[in-house]
Amino acid sequence: MDPTVPTARLASSVVVPLVKKLFQQDGPGAGLVDRPVRISSLVSFRGEKRTLSEQDLHKLTATLVRRAVEPAGPGERPVPIGEDASVALALARTLYSLGDLDMEDVQAVRFGPQALARAMRSVEPNATRHLSAAAANLHDALLETACVYILHFFTQRSTFVPRTLVQHSQALADSLARTDELLRRVPSQFTQDALFEARYAAHIAHKHNMLTIYGIDLTNSPEQWPLDAAYLSLEAGFAHESRRAPIRGEHATIRAEHAFHGRDRVLLRGEAGSGKTTLVQWMAVTAARQDRAILREGGSPLAPFADRVPFVLPIRSLTRQDDDLPTPDHFLSRIRSPLAAAQPPGWTDRVLAAGRGLILIDGIDETPEKVRERTRRWLQDLITVYPGNLWLVTSRPSAVRPRWLAAETFAELSLAPMSRSGVDSFIHRWHNAARSVSESDEQREQLDMYETSLGAAVRSKNDLARLATNPLMCGLICALHCDRRGYLPHARKELYEAALSMLLSRRDRERDMASPDGVELTEEPKIRLLQRLAYKFILNGKAELDYSHAERIIADTLPGVPVAAAQGDASTIFRHLLLRSGLLREPADGSIDFIHRTFQDYLGAKAAVEEGDISLLVLRAAETQWEDVIRMAAAHARPAECAEFLLDIARRGDSSNSGYRRTQLHLVAAAAMEHATELQPRVRAEIKERTAALIPPKTSAEAKDLAGIGSVALELLPGPHGLTDEQCLLTVETAVLIGGEAALPLLSQYRDHPAVPVQQLLSTAWHRFDTRAYAESVLAGLTEDEVYYEVTSQDELTTLRELATPSRLRVADGLTSADLVRHVRPGRLTHLWVPGSMSATWFWLSGFPLLHTLTLAPGRPEPAPGLPVPGVPVPTLDLSSLAAHPALRTVRVVVDQPLAGTEHLAGTVEVVEVRQTELTW
Template identity: 35%
Template structure:
């Protein structure tokens, strides 16, 4: 059987090589890979080495084919399997790669498969029915192998075979990784291959291959493509969201910054805002790749099985936005022609789509409202899909999509830990492509040195605020042998120098005979055209004309425009072809930098001033100030101030634009600088996120102005803390300290973010103790900073610690009065086997939780503590879980992700528990565990358990159960009939999806004792159903969440109180129809949100 599989391997490699070199060599069945090698490579030694490498690839594919057959088709007879596999090999040999489309970019496996079937239509004529079914599986699998092999080969150009020899082992290793990640088609025994299933597999494979690319500036050949899925860095976002209180086990508490994956997992619709280079597009591509491969990690595992649709809005400037059927095109242009009719609409209608809308800011201002209406139309037609929309902040406010159920999330600057991780990821990715051991050793040294420099030098740390700038620092540090620029204008200039000319010279890569200055002039012309015309890309023909027009005035250049344009596209590392017939800059920041240079050189300063209020021109304007001469800079800044006086509607934005210009201005007349600062004082303290962003760009020179303008209220105080902490440095500490006394949720989250960004002894001294003791919110502290935190906040009795790896909690021995403790793994990390010994003898510890991806092996150190509440993640891993029986004061117990291996009656203490909870147990199918719990449970919570199908054992606690919660990620079709057997049930909390079913309605209207009904709908709009009025004794309906609430169907209801946690912008529809026969109460959260306040909620009616 191996010989037959090897023939497929040989055919796959031959096809990949034919496509790689762009020549239909495979047209003749007599041509072999050996013939290709000997035609292209002259040296005998090199020929033999390449032949061996290709032979290894052939054998690797053959082994995988055998594994695939053994796993999926073990029951088929050997001769049937062999016949089918040989027919696949024969199909490749007889087809011949003669279609020129095969050699264009954007080829996908399905197009290749259909091409082969059309060329050899009778390939299966001699096969049995079962062998034909196997052929229909092996052929698309082989086409996927062709694409994986093609992806690993270096770009075919002069020196490609030499490059392949230099990196031969790395190429094979990379191929193995790609083959491992190919999404598999589901095989269902006894069924013929379904056309829709086949297309879905092809689509997922193309998505995983197309978007799994991260361009790292400054590596081989200007840029090198690395697997995004391995080099991806999880980003932090800020927003207004709440999650279960880990200390007090009550439903609400603000969490401050989260990792973006946490936000996406919790919300169906996310509006993601972030500045240039902050990683928005990279994130959407990562989502697309993970969805294609079906391997989302926790906490996004519930997204596995969904289908990604990426919509780059830049491609729709001046054009109609896409219909559902058009969404396929962005994954593969051939796929769009091959999709079954109505396929995309069907996926979306079933709620299985992830719609990734990239770059609202890349549309001109006049087209954005149309984009919003288009998006609203999609949501109305397909409300159950996931949506993620990105923009730069200036293009759309945080409320732009709020009424459509989107949660707003702001990408945050990289923290020190993020920078450390990013630098490691960058160097690790480059090490993976380096064959020489000496170079790998050098990269190790570069990584260590760069991390130390960036985190230790203020000017470098301020530059490394986004993934783009951090990546450029990594590339320049390597390229310039550890020499680094001092500001971001120098970073961009050095990057251009590196990409355009120096690396080609250093590595002997041939190119057109142009100076770096001439290349920059040509790129400037293209960048200027794009900005003036409000476009992010251009038709290739238009781009060629712009280059030709610029070349016409450059009389020293002999090369033809076509040759020059080809060099810029292929070799500069700055341009890309996002579609077959279009060209754009690889990153918009370089477009803005070069356009700014062009405007300054042609003295178009009035044009810049005229567009200064337009967010699409903001970065161009700021960088133009850096390019300008002193006289030009004065003209530009003075023009902005003068226009701010004339155009009141844009006054703040124009003043901030002038102030932002100070960041890039190496020289400016003192008189003008002082005037700018004085004018900006009139809009201080900062009031919006746009203010904060503009001020932080300027840097430390802002701090004296902030010190002179203290905040007057909590909102201003929060923005003041944000600004000062993002700038950093010792002068920021007094500003933060002065803002902290203003009490409010915004101040708390700003303080939390400040600590996350800059956990220094100076900040700890002024911030930690006051903030943690004042508020009832959880304040996460990393285990590595625990010593520092305890030294500066010794009186804190409640700690929320996040750790990873070998982190310890030894420092807690110095907190003898510790009363509440939560241990939790850092997002994306594991904190396993945490040693709890430091907690031994803690006679004040009453509440303890080890949750998420943190675990412990022993709870023995907790024995003797007066614990009343205990939550344990993975109790099945705790070797002495039976010691729980000795915890005589326990009242509340929770288990996460699993239950103990032993029956609960042999694990839990014998005394009555008032509360029992199970959370995130994805394998929980029923509640039989309740039958072994001591009677007396009053509150039962089942949270994020989507596999629960049966609650028939719920009545085992009928004598005591008064509160039942079932929410989070749930099965909305669960039969709730057993609730009828709970005579004492007073409080019922359900996910809002349950309220939409008639089956639920029939059960709930028959519950005589329920007085309080709670539902959580997150950020999505919800409509409370009219049948709630038919629940016989219902008195209170409480609505958790942040989306709009429609009460229309409850108009005229008698005696109901509808409690709504009211955020500032939350929309409530139909409240006037409910009153006066019922009433609507809006919760006003107290400033000091402690447990005591939580029990005495404040309401206004």
């Protein structure tokens, strides 16, 4: 049934009387003038002579909306009944902006109704912010209709400039007639858009609402699970250039799904398997479902997803056919969406132009470097043309340089490794999913036992804990633990070997599942074929390949794998691997990729070593896309081969003219060395000799350089034994700058270091980490009483209360005296550092009987309207209430801080003035 057109019901007889009430009527004596007049002087709801109140204006727009949506025969309402009032209120706010327009009547008529509507929307851009897509479109349609009549009204006023009257009056009359006629005959664009968006949202919610839980191999179990049941919230931290100058309010980690709370452009970095793509799916489904009860709950961090249209754009799909990136009208066709041909012409442009898009660009690292730079320029063009949308770009950490999108004002976030509680939660969710498809009480009891034993193993075995750092590896560990009845491998190579064995052979064999296509291959020939396929992926710099290309690779490999060649041609064998290996998937019709990049890199490295391409690996050692390939190649290579491989990488670093590249190659060689099964002592000595010049760092600049290299450097940072105090400080600084839970085991080794600067850095660095994990791993073991612990949130205060409250505490702006009284244990606190603006009086400090030293940092008053910050007088600190504190001995303030009430302090209290630069820890 075709929907009716709401604005077709708004003929001149309906709108003209309402529009006239918006403007003052010409009084007696009004005559012709020889110049235009400002619109703001004509409205009837502004100024001293206003005749129309805001409430009256709202009543007018309510009437307009009611007449536009009232039933007029068969058809659908343009908006749900409950949204009529919201549309009317938004339209009233927009029309009220007529009083703020810096525009004359002649100018407005010359611009036309659409330009006038745009000008009004620009004055009140948030009027439609909380409307649904259909309601916002209705608002815009009614606004443009009203603008036609407003301009027609201008041309009929006696004071309108005579020389423009005839020309513009005739043009508007014609426009008015055409508008009335077209609105009666032509379906509205916004109705078509709304209907398509409903179909599109349902498609996105269905397509992206399933996740793969690796390795669940119980009888008749599904291979995928609903996102709602399987999604695990992860933490993300902000990228900073220096620990000494964090972005205010952004030094604590946040939940990754809250990335758009207070920002609209985010570059999200994460290691392989860290959950980047899963987060993209979650955001797309959240926006598509439009659960307004959740999205709009007061101040919800999820509010930015309200009324957004998600576009999930994997870079590998956008560049599948060539390196050219699509224009918005080809977004759906390039990702091969089944709805591509159904979208109304210009729909994507209208969505993005209205600032309603949620653009999720996944996997910058899965393209060659030349395409990444082209992608950045493509993004720049899109953001310039379509401001106001939400943009998320994901990448592996080292694939793009720091601040890669800083010019486009992207905030940089890094997915943190899973915390201990996150790993526990994942293990519980995984086993719950398995229990839900178990067919017997015995299976469920076994799963209960496996869950308990695996949780204990992860907490007690460091090697296993180092592997369980992201959702992919946790899923594999859970699957292997269940599959092997409680036995787990302890090294990365062994873990992948066991996972491949489970996926390629044991899974189907132990389920008594016959091959549906008649092809029966053991594990070894499957690996031979898959590793050759993986190597071609890597060599081509692609994360996806077309079917035809993949089949050609299999055809070239089959002669060397006769047991596979005997069972079918390349097409048959390829199809078998796609359907039954568990390692390949079909992200879009006609293309394939590996279920995860880690398997691709592991198998590709095995192929490179077996084919003798060691020299090629050395040439690619400095490329971020090859990092895991290089490490796994060292694990696969024979001892002599591995020795020559690692030395060649190190020597290539020796000959580099770039200090950064030299450092990078030396560290890559050292990191890969840790995966070698067997290596001659002299080779280890040579590589360690090179890294000894780099690690530990000797200056803060070197610490920042090492941190820029990322996880490779973190693996090589030493513990405190044998280091000087300065080396310890710089090593800790490097680990803090790299961040993430992977740094916690190293930082915990320094928690009992006697140097005060080391302990001070550790006590202030927890804003970069998961609060609880850092407190338990590092803060709980600090032994130095002469350092201040810095707290910036109630969560940190609560965590400190659960530990032993430190004797020294520095409190950031934003916390209150009530927070301190509620959360800080009074029995140990001796030194307190708070903003002087925290409290008007200090009687509450008497609740801390051992407090003897108080530092009052300069207040941070808000700037007065119209005045720069320096123009605001520094507020006076009244110290008289400190007399109520019997143990207080020292009060530190900055020089020139105005004070009052010092005469009430006891003679035992010393007020010490220090310079701002001397107000140190």
